[in-house]
Amino acid sequence: MRFHLFAAALVIVMALLLDIDKNGWLWLIASIVGVLTSEMFNSAIERAVDLATAERHPVAKAAKDIAAGAVLVASLGAAAIGLIVLGPPLWHWLAQR
Numbered sequence: 002m003r004f005h006l007f008a009a010a011l012v013i014v015m016a017l018l019l020d021i022d023k024n025g026w027l028w029l030i031a032s033i034v035g036v037l038t039s040e041m042f043n044s045a046i047e048r049a050v051d052l053a054t055a056e057r058h059p060v061a062k063a064a065k066d067i068a069a070g071a072v073l074v075a076s077l078g079a080a081a082i083g084l085i086v087l088g089p090p091l092w093h094w095l096a097q098r
């Protein structure tokens with residue numbers, strides 16, 4: 002969660018510096034919200050499973066692994082969106098140096 006909050010802050014600072022347009026901001030905000038929301042659901046599911054059983058159980062494993070998988074899917078999508086939105090203006094900025 003801390004890593005994703007740091008990454009979100011970094012993306013927001015870069016978007017401000019690179020003067021991203023309204024459409025780009027919408028995609029970035031949607032992806033940040035998606036990652037943080039999936040992260041919160043993952044934490045909630047982990048706690049609920051730990052509360053439900055202290056034993057190792059295949060269903061508990063599946064619940065935690067699926068929840069963690071959702072975070073991975075959201076993170077990969079956000080990384081792709083970040084690359085598409087921030088990549089070209091960042092490249093342009095670097096080329097001007």
Ligand SMILES: Nc1ncnc2c1ncn2[C@@H]1O[C@H](COP(=O)(O)OP(=O)(O)OP(=O)(O)O)[C@@H](O)[C@H]1O
Pocket residue numbers: 047054055056057058059061062065066069
């Ligand atoms: N009750 C459980 N039964 C079976 N597998 C589990 C269970 N809890 C966790 N796991 C497996 O362990 C992985 C890591 O889970 P989690 O991050 O909750 O840590 P943990 O295994 O509970 O260990 P610890 O509490 O020591 O960090 C899960 O993705 C899942 O594959």
